[in-house]
Amino acid sequence: MSRFIAGILGTLLLLGAGLLWWQGRAQDEKPVTGPPPPLEAVSTGLPDAGDIGDARGPAPPVPPEAPKLSREEVRFNRYDRDRDELISRNELMGSRTAAFRKLDTDGNNLLTFEEWAVATGERFKGADADRNGLLTRQEFATTAPKRKAKVRCRC
Template sequence: MLRFLTGVASALLLVAGGVLWWKSGADAENPIPAMPQAAATGPVALAPVSDPPQASVKTREEKRFARYDKDRNGAVAREEYLASRHKAFTKLDANGDGRLSFEEWAIKTSTKFAGADKDGSGALTPTEFATTRVIRKTSARLDCPPAKVEED
């Protein structure tokens, strides 16, 4: 029991010593610089520091409202509100008849299917289907190898 208590006490002393050593090294590497003293009789005078300009604070909804209010009259008309939807509709309405057929609505998917169907069979094989997967942009991150699991 005495050996156990001696081991625990020495481990605690080593940890405390390491922490103290680490803290003293951090303080020595990054000392706080002293402020330079201006000469009392010198010609150099420090200009008063003015406050930095303040940007106007707009909420997200105020910014969104401003994007929709195209004529800047302080109100969003129905035409202004539907303008973004109209642009999207116009892109989808391929033949310009003012109506969307299912094929026009699904043109991106139809084009993707036709591009993947290399043999023109009207059906995708597993290899062809694999080319339709969505490729997303990934953020830069570290790739770590998977952890090894030991089986008993």
């Protein structure tokens, strides 16, 4: 048992001496003051970019910009699911068949962008009460679809 206690005391003594030595060395080192050395003076061991500049090859091509779509084209594309530039009755959804029939002026069950644009242009003209080509908030409010009155339960 005395050997065990002596071993523990010896270990603690060595740890204490190491800690004092470490603290003494930390106080001897002087902190670095002043501006940092210039980058040319610091050697990283890495090759200079000028040495391997030709090995990288040409810059990659710049991707083309997508054309900016008008608001009507975005709305049209929302319904044109198969992107064939035509909106079929199924694409416009079964619940909107009455609205589709109004927009399909030639009755071929296909809605072209021209038919769509004419109908929305007429809707704009109908809302523009003062005929200045601009919609005020009050004029825009008239373009909202009419809501059907909800049937209330008479239980």
